Amino acid sequence: MRVIAGTARRLPLKTLEGPETRPTTDRIKETLFNMLQADVNGCRFLDLFAGSGAIGIEALSRGARECVFVEKNKRAAECIRENLVFTHLEDGAELLGCDAFAAVGRLEASGCEVFDLIFMDPPYRKGLEKELILRLIHSRLVDEMTTIVVEAALDTDFSWLEDTIFAITREKTYKTNKHVFIAMKEL
Numbered sequence: 001m002r003v004i005a006g007t008a009r010r011l012p013l014k015t016l017e018g019p020e021t022r023p024t025t026d027r028i029k030e031t032l033f034n035m036l037q038a039d040v041n042g043c044r045f046l047d048l049f050a051g052s053g054a055i056g057i058e059a060l061s062r063g064a065r066e067c068v069f070v071e072k073n074k075r076a077a078e079c080i081r082e083n084l085v086f087t088h089l090e091d092g093a094e095l096l097g098c099d100a101f102a103a104v105g106r107l108e109a110s111g112c113e114v115f116d117l118i119f120m121d122p123p124y125r126k127g128l129e130k131e132l133i134l135r136l137i138h139s140r141l142v143d144e145m146t147t148i149v150v151e152a153a154l155d156t157d158f159s160w161l162e163d164t165i166f167a168i169t170r171e172k173t174y175k176t177n178k179h180v181f182i183a184m185k186e187l
Contacts, residue, residue: 001054004030006061008087014079015052023052024121024151028174032149033058035172035181036117039147040064043116046107046141048100048132053080055119060089064117069095070103100132107141114143121151124177130160133182137165148182156180 001023003011015023024032032055033040041063047056048070056067071077077097084090096103100120118136122128129150136142148166150158158168158180170181 001026001052003054003058003061003087004033006058006063008057008061008089011087013052013054013057013083013087015054016073016076016079023054028177028179029054029058031172031174032179033062035170035179036147036149037062039117044113046070046115046118048103048118048120049122049128050080051076051121053083055121056080056093057083057087057089059117059119060092061087064092066092066094068103068107068112068115069093070098070100071095072097072099100128101135104132104135104139104141108139112141115141115146118142118146118148119151120148124153125156129156133161133166134164142184144184144186146183150180150182152178152180154178158182 001013001015003009040059043064045059045064045067050069050071053069056069060067069080080095084093165184166182167185169183172179
């Protein structure tokens, strides 16, 4: 796995061996950032369930102003730290070593600004994306300009969004998973 583009282009990234993380492949990461390219430069990026940090590091490499990485696994969090130092992107980064729900609470309590892009890659088929998006409905971490991208299994149902302030704006399917782009509905 490597950084695809930007200031850290081609630099290899460490990942955890074993089933603890499910790194996004370079090909899927490149496709994702081709879709996000107009929104990344200068943005505030939140990488939830960050794993090795590859998505947030890609955002920083491509010009994101800052990125908050959230990863509760201590070994994965250490991997993120090492990857940030290796890519020289640690100045724009903050790492929270806790679960995503606790992180949202901590960020809100700190008076954190709204995020432009939120990426989440929770464990598949556990409903964590639904719980977290429902939590974000009343959060000041999102506004009408925020885009949330969820990496999920192909069979993950998002029909529940119809009853919320959020809507799917785009969806990209791959062989085994998909990226679902979500934003606030226009009034």
